[in-house]
Amino acid sequence: MASEISEAQQQRNDRIIVLALTCLTLLWQGSPEFDHLTYEQLPKRHLVQIWQEELNPDRNGGHHVFTIEGDRYFTKLTIASMLREPAVYLWYCLQKAVFFWLGNPISDWPDYAMFNLEAMRLFFSPQRIVGILGSRVLPVFAALGMIVLRHRWREFLPLLLVCGYFTFHSLTYAEVRYSEPLDPILAVVIATAAGELQRRLKLISQ
Numbered sequence: 001m002a003s004e005i006s007e008a009q010q011q012r013n014d015r016i017i018v019l020a021l022t023c024l025t026l027l028w029q030g031s032p033e034f035d036h037l038t039y040e041q042l043p044k045r046h047l048v049q050i051w052q053e054e055l056n057p058d059r060n061g062g063h064h065v066f067t068i069e070g071d072r073y074f075t076k077l078t079i080a081s082m083l084r085e086p087a088v089y090l091w092y093c094l095q096k097a098v099f100f101w102l103g104n105p106i107s108d109w110p111d112y113a114m115f116n117l118e119a120m121r122l123f124f125s126p127q128r129i130v131g132i133l134g135s136r137v138l139p140v141f142a143a144l145g146m147i148v149l150r151h152r153w154r155e156f157l158p159l160l161l162v163c164g165y166f167t168f169h170s171l172t173y174a175e176v177r178y179s180e181p182l183d184p185i186l187a188v189v190i191a192t193a194a195g196e197l198q199r200r201l202k203l204i205s206q
Helices: 002-028 032-040 047-052 068-084 086-102 117-121 126-136 138-148 150-169 180-205
Strands: none
Touching: 002 068, 032 047, 032 068, 032 086, 068 086, 086 138, 086 150, 117 126, 126 138, 138 150, 138 180, 150 180
């Protein structure tokens, strides 16, 4: 019985270690080196290609991302890349904050083309396109809504802090699916702003 418990505990620990190493590998995906591979160099590289090549131990000199050695190797690469190009890193961080809300070109938009209807028609039905575009413009309307509600920003501070917290965590690697659970917060802001505009219009018409 004790051996079975010990074995189960070991398996649990192994899963935790793998999960932790996966998260640390994502740190490299937030480095300028990764940015060059995916957004600047031509042809642009898809995330799947990078995992099949740069993160493949058979092609990167035997550095397996799910091992302690591999974690140390990619962490060292990340830090060196950040120190070598700090301006690029800061710019990339700003980009990822946008990608977190509007979608990452390498994973969320066909052919790296954000809001390109022609590219989307090749992969999605018209109904699906409407749904995608509708959900991804929510952050834009929410931002406009906060401009309308700027005199009441303290009322929304807790919600804004939640959004800011998760946006900060996107600085490793950002995809729109990570922000989608926050859509109800955006909907609250948009609805409140719409109500505020309606109230102002009524006052003007009186």
